[in-house]
Amino acid sequence: MSKDIKKYIREKYKNKTLHFDEYMDESLYSEFGFFNTEIVRSSKEGDFLTSPEVSKYFGAFIANFINKTNPQGDVLEIGAGTGSLAKQIDQLISQKLYLLETSLMALNKLKKENFEVEKNPEKLSNKNIDLIYMNELLDNIPCSIAINEDEKWYEKTINTDEFKYELTDIREENLEWIKKYNFHPIDNVELEIQYNSEKFLDGVINIFEPNYILIFDYGYEYKDRHKKPYASLLRTYKGHHLSTDPLMEPGATDITYDVNFSFLKSYFEKKNFEVELTYQYKFLDNYGYDEIYKKLKNNFQKTSGVDQLKIKSDLVGLEAIHNERGLGGFYTLIAKKI
Ligand SMILES: C[S@@+](CC[C@H](N)C(=O)[O-])C[C@H]1O[C@@H](n2cnc3c(N)ncnc32)[C@H](O)[C@@H]1O
Incomplete structure (x- = not known):
C-alpha cells in the first residue's frame, strides 16, 4: 500500500512543491490514505482508542452538557469515526443528532446504522444546528510546519524523489496566521500551523452559525510550549503504538499532532464567542x-x-x-x- 501511495504522490506533485499539510492530507484522506482503508481506525481493531471507545459513559457527560445548555436547534458531531460517541449521546438528548465524517468506510458504516451523516457540511446547510461537538478531530486536520531561522520563518516541504524534508519560503497565509495569533519563535522548536483548522472552522461556523461549540483534544497552550521536550509535536500511530516519522509510511500510519489551544481560544474570541478552556477531567466533574x-x-x-x-x-x-x-x-x- 505505501508503495502505491508514494507513486501516486510522486506523480501528482511532479514539478510542484509538496508542502507538509498537503502531504498529510494525501497520507490521511486520499484514495490511498490512512482513513480510507477497510478498517475504521478509531476502534479496537484499528490504530488508536479515543474516549468514547474507552468508556461507554463518555457520551453521557456530553449529553448532560447538551441538556443543561438546552440549544435552540439540533446537534452536529464532526468526525464521528465508528459512531460510538454518537450512539451514547443520541439516546440521551431530545435534539436530532447529525454527523459529519470524511472517511468513506466510516461514513458507509454510519449510514447503515441509520445515522443522518454527510461528508460535506454544505449538505446539512438547511438544518437548524445550534450546537456542534468534536472529539479528536482537529489533531487530524492537516497542519503545516514552520521553522524559524535567523528571525525568518520557513516551512517544511517534501522532496518526493527521496521522501525527505526540505525548507522553503513560508506561504503568505501561513505567515499571516503566525502574526495573527502572535506566536513568537521558540529556539529549536517547530511550529505546527493550524491554518487549515481555521479555514475548516470558518466554513462550519459560516454555514451553521451555531451558538455552542464543544471541542475535546490532546493539546497544549503556547505559553507552556517551551516546557515540552520535543522540537516537533507531530507523531504517528499504528496498531495502538507510536510509530515512525510521518514520511516513512504514508497511508499506513495516523499522522497527528498536539492541538494549539491558545490559537483556538483566540480564534473563537475573535469570532465573538465566550471561551472556557478546561481539562477533560474537570469537564467530566462538572457534568456528572x-x-x-x-x-x-x-x-x-x-x-x-x-x-x-x-x-x-x-x-x-x-x-x-x-x-x-x-x-x-x-x-x-x-x-x-x-
Ligand atoms: C481520531 S478520529 C476520532 C473519531 C471519533 N470522534 C472518536 O472520538 O472516536 C478522527 C475522525 O475524524 C474524521 N475526519 C477528519 N477530517 C474530517 C473532516 N474535515 N470532516 C469530517 N470528519 C473528518 C476522520 O475520518 C476520523 O474518522
Missing part, C-alpha cells in the same frame, strides 16, 4: 462524574460473577477517561456565542 461513578460502584458491590466483572471493566474505562495523566488530561474548549 461523581454521580455516574458512585452508581456504578454501588452496582459493583451488589453484584457478583460475570456481571461484577462487566461493571469492573466499566469502572476502569470511566477512570481512564478521567485520569489527569491520560485522557482526562486532554483539553476541553467550550465556546458560547456572546
